[in-house]
Amino acid sequence: MKRQEINRLIENAKKLLCKNNIALPPFAYWSPLDWKSKGCECDEIRKCMLGWDITDFGSGRFDEIGLVVFTVMNGNHTINPFTSKTYAEKILAIQPNQRTPMHFHRSKMEDIINRCGGNLVIQVYNSDKNESLADTDVEISLDGVRKKVPAGTKLILKSGESVTVPPYLYHEFWAEQGSRYVIAGEISKLNDDNNDNRFLNNTGRFPDIEEDCEPNHYLCCEYPSAASKI
Numbered sequence: 001m002k003r004q005e006i007n008r009l010i011e012n013a014k015k016l017l018c019k020n021n022i023a024l025p026p027f028a029y030w031s032p033l034d035w036k037s038k039g040c041e042c043d044e045i046r047k048c049m050l051g052w053d054i055t056d057f058g059s060g061r062f063d064e065i066g067l068v069v070f071t072v073m074n075g076n077h078t079i080n081p082f083t084s085k086t087y088a089e090k091i092l093a094i095q096p097n098q099r100t101p102m103h104f105h106r107s108k109m110e111d112i113i114n115r116c117g118g119n120l121v122i123q124v125y126n127s128d129k130n131e132s133l134a135d136t137d138v139e140i141s142l143d144g145v146r147k148k149v150p151a152g153t154k155l156i157l158k159s160g161e162s163v164t165v166p167p168y169l170y171h172e173f174w175a176e177q178g179s180r181y182v183i184a185g186e187i188s189k190l191n192d193d194n195n196d197n198r199f200l201n202n203t204g205r206f207p208d209i210e211e212d213c214e215p216n217h218y219l220c221c222e223y224p225s226a227a228s229k230i
Contacts, residue, residue, distance in 0.1 A: 001062065001207040006054050007216045013068045013093045020116055020183055022091065024070060027051055032215055040226040048074040048085075049193070049220040057101055058204025067100050068093040071220060075190045088191035092184040094120070094175040102133075102172040102200040105165075110188035112171075113162040118179025120157040124149070125170040131198060133170060140164070170200060 017024060027045055030038070045051065053069035056062040069092055075085035094100075096118065104127055114120040126134040135151045141164040142155070149155070155163055156176070165171050175182040193205055206221050215222075
């Protein structure tokens with residue numbers, strides 16, 4: 001992805017969230033210059049990869065396969081276990097018909113909530129012993145109501161509705177074609193995008209960036225280290 005595109009997507013996301021009265025924490029707005037003065041007191045942001053996360057999953061086609069994420073809070077096993085969070089929260093901005101590819105998490109359980117905008121479509125499959133798609137019925141919880149659906153079912157979440165995604169449940173999601181942007185929330189156990197994701201197809205998680213201009217904001221995988229550590 002080009003840096004210019006990443007800058008544009010972050011600016012658009014800030015405007016979209018503001019329009020929908022969703023406020024972000026202060027570090028959402030820190031520039032690279034601001035980060036030069038940030039010491040080890042900000043290591044929770046660095047180590048837990050809080051902040052902006054823009055990806056095309058290695059597709060080179062962001063509008064079709066991509067996602068804008070802002071990680072509000074998260075933990076990390078390397079931080080003092082008495083102070084590290086065991087939970088995470090993300091905000092997702094999803095374009096109409098823009099897909100997050102089929103994947104599961106080996107450890108993380110999450111709730112995905114359609115906060116506002118258009119309809120959110122989530123397709124679900126169990127995984128088999130070879131980590132492929134199983135053809136068995138899927139037991140799912142929608143807003144606390146358990147039900148069983150056939151493999152490959154496309155769940156339609158309207159604003160305010162949510163689904164619980166346990167470990168090893170394959171899921172792919174997108175904003176319904178012809179609808180508006182979806183702003184979704186994700187509440188989960190500790191999030192580890194470097195080790196916990198299993199994509200059905202060979203997929204990159206963080207983008208290769210072509211530096212065609214200066215960044216307005218660092219992505220969560222780009223923060224410079226502090227002079228000293230916690």
